[in-house]
Amino acid sequence: MSATLPTTRKNGLQCPWHPYQILSYIVYLLFIVGGVILLGMPLPLPYDVAFFVVFAVVVAAVGVCAMVTTVVNPADDFKNTHLEKGHYCYVCRRRVSTSTEHCRPCNKCVSGFDHHCKWLNTCIGDKNYKFFVSTLISLTVLAVMLFAMIVVMVVISYTEPSLMEELLSSISFLHLSLVPYRIALFVFLAFDIAVLYYVLDLLIFHIRLTIEGNTTYxxxxxxxxxxxxxxxxxxxxxxxxxxxxxxxSQGKETSLSKMLEGSGNAIPAITPSPVSEPPTPKSEGTKSTPSAALKSPHSGSFSPLGDRDDSFTLRRGRNGERG
Structure with missing residues (x-):
């Protein structure tokens, strides 16, 4: 039975969806709902109109850039199959360009492969990389805008509490008092800071890659x-x-074994005791006196051998007398 080949995914909207992709849609919706209810609706005229116009433009930019990045198929067109240079994909069984890599989650060769984005559930390559960076830029602008508006509303709620209560009372379907509204603002602020930190860090990373001429891969x-x-x-x-x-360690063992062998074969040195020679009878006509016997070529000079040189000289003299 032949094995079933994995399906090649054309874009990020094709199922199965990644959990991160679903989470990104939830974050996007929370930004819209929080911006409209907590920030836009409490504003008086004409500030609310100005806010909604700018907010709608930025939100639309994020949605359009993200959708284009997700829908575009970044697969290689295999236009370089006639070339001898380049890579050969053993999965697709075709020759591709040097910048093309095979994406395992999507099961396709991606031209100018950068990475596989789980948040958009698609590969990022030459065909959609610019839209991906545009998504990061527009999302960063949206997060910064929300951060600034949240700070403004928090300051107003503490400096002008009566004014804020009056603004909240104008929203009939909310029924929010000042304290719950402040809590909602702080929760929304923490959420916005978390998203801003992640997106801004990713944007700076890709800017650095662009300057260096690298890709994520x-x-x-x-x-x-x-x-x-x-x-x-x-x-x-x-x-x-x-x-x-x-x-x-081997050298130490060898030295130790040599020392042990040498100490086992060594014979203890025995200092021989001086042997006294029997007195030799003096020849007639020869008078040997102690002063004459002590006269030697070494007499008058210091010898490091001490008494041994003197005894050696005496023995030579006596042997000479024997001869």
Whole structure:
């Protein structure tokens, strides 16, 4: 029975949807609802009109850019199949350009592959990368705008509480008092700061990649290569250290065995006691006096051998007398 090949996904709207994609839609809706109810509706005329116009434009920009990024199919068109240079995809069984990589979640080759975005449930490549960055920019503008408006409304609620209560009372279907409204503002502020931190960090990262001429894929590929090189260098240093330790231990064992062998074969030195020679009878006509016997080439000079040189000289003299 032949194995079923995985389905190639054309865009991010094709099922199955990723949980992050559903979460991104919820965040988008919460931004719209929070901005309209907590920030726009309490404003008096003509401030509410100005807010809703700007807010609608930014929200529409976020939605359009995100939708285009999701709908566009970033797959490679396989126009370079006649070229000998480039990559060969063993999954698609076609020759692709050098910037093309195969995306496993979407099961397709993506031209200028950057990364697979779980928030939009699609691959990011040459065909939709600009729309992806535009989504980040517009979402950052929206989060900053909401942050500024929330701060303004919090300040008004504390500096002009009577005015804020009057504005809230004009919204008949809310029935919000001042304290619950403040709590809702602080919750919305924390939510907005969390989204702004994540999106702004991602936007700065992609701006840096653009300046460096890298993609997300090549960036992390280089990081993996550096980490692998560091691990190999650490492993090499550790192996060199271990080999040195082994050699030192072997050298110590060899020296110790030699010392043990040498001490086992050694014969203790015995200092021979001086042997006294029997007195030799003096020849007639030869008078040997102590002063004459002590006269030697070494007499009058200091000898480090001390008494041994003197006894050696005396023995030579006596032997000469024997001859």
């Amino acid at each position: 090549t960036h992390f590929k280089k990081l993996d290569a550096k980490e692998k090189q560091k691990r190999e260098e650490a492993k090499s240093r550790q192996s060199s250290h271990d080999s040195i330790q082994i050699r030192l």
